[in-house]
Amino acid sequence: MTGGADSVGRVIAEQFRAGGALVHICDVRADALAETLRANPGMTGTVANVGKPDDVGRVVREAERQFGDISVLVNNVGIAGPRAAIEDIPDEAWRETLDVNVGAMFQFMKRVVPAMKRHRHGAIINFSTGSTRTRLPMRTPYVVSKAAVESLTLNAARELGPFNVRCNAILPGMIDNDRMRRIVANIAQESGRAAEEVESDYLKYISLRSKVQPEDLAQTVLFLASDAAAKITGELLAVSGNVEWEI
Numbered sequence: 001m002t003g004g005a006d007s008v009g010r011v012i013a014e015q016f017r018a019g020g021a022l023v024h025i026c027d028v029r030a031d032a033l034a035e036t037l038r039a040n041p042g043m044t045g046t047v048a049n050v051g052k053p054d055d056v057g058r059v060v061r062e063a064e065r066q067f068g069d070i071s072v073l074v075n076n077v078g079i080a081g082p083r084a085a086i087e088d089i090p091d092e093a094w095r096e097t098l099d100v101n102v103g104a105m106f107q108f109m110k111r112v113v114p115a116m117k118r119h120r121h122g123a124i125i126n127f128s129t130g131s132t133r134t135r136l137p138m139r140t141p142y143v144v145s146k147a148a149v150e151s152l153t154l155n156a157a158r159e160l161g162p163f164n165v166r167c168n169a170i171l172p173g174m175i176d177n178d179r180m181r182r183i184v185a186n187i188a189q190e191s192g193r194a195a196e197e198v199e200s201d202y203l204k205y206i207s208l209r210s211k212v213q214p215e216d217l218a219q220t221v222l223f224l225a226s227d228a229a230a231k232i233t234g235e236l237l238a239v240s241g242n243v244e245w246e247i
């Protein structure tokens with residue numbers, strides 16, 4: 001479980017634990033990781049930057065040392081990347097967004113897939129975004145990285161399906177969390193509007209007119225990891241209230 005110390009990742013990890021699963025998380029923030037592990041006895045974790053392949057290797061080795069082979073991989077980490085016009089995006093920010101958002105998922109998958117294939121059992125759940133459907137000006141590295149996450153997911157579903165290893169992606173909409181509040185606050189500041197106004201503009205184009213709670217996403221992840229989803233692979237599943245458009 002990547003990015004498990006906070007927000008959506010933490011709720012997912014806690015719900016897996018509540019269902020009796022052995023859960024290993026990783027996060028780049030040591031303090032948040034320590035706090036989450038303190039609050040969840042039995043859960044284990046590693047401080048790691050998933051954008052660094054050596055860190056990914058360390059996370060997988062520590063998880064395997066704790067619990068043995070990994071049967072469910074949840075690739076939750078995704079950074080927002082720069083908010084800028086194409087011509088103003090620094091090369092370093094482009095590379096970092098691609099490395100953290102899709103490179104890391106590949107690095108985790110290549111390390112856990114051999115055991116899953118051996119056991120002929122496994123589930124991989126990757127986090128994309130509803131913005132791959134609407135597209136999002138000024139967020140090119142993010143949208144491109146998440147489109148790549150979807151291709152990685154669909155290609156893996158074909159390649160791994162004959163080994164009974166499933167791979168699906170979740171496309172969240174507007175999550176009710178700090179990160180989305182920061183994005184809304186930035187847009188409000190840039191455009192000289194109130195944050196409430198920016199948020200209500202977002203909600204106009206969400207069919208259910210509501211934000212997604214981390215628990216909504218966790219329920220879907222648990223379902224996709226479970227035997228109830230034994231025949232579900234190669235799906236890009238939006239959990240978003242149906243984001244019709246984004247501005």
Ligand SMILES: NC(=O)c1ccc[n+]([C@@H]2O[C@H](COP(=O)([O-])OP(=O)(O)OC[C@H]3O[C@@H](n4cnc5c(N)ncnc54)[C@H](O)[C@@H]3O)[C@@H](O)[C@H]2O)c1
Nearest residue numbers: 003006007008027028049050076077078127129175179180
């Ligand atoms: N927030 C939204 O509204 C929204 C919308 C659509 C899609 N998503 C996607 O959903 C997923 C979860 O989003 P979130 O809002 O909970 O994320 P978040 O920004 O709150 O981060 C979640 C956790 O990931 C950790 N993290 C960040 N970079 C890391 C790195 N390099 N290595 C290891 N850990 C790292 C953070 O410390 C944090 O604990 C992401 O893939 C995101 O792109 C989010």
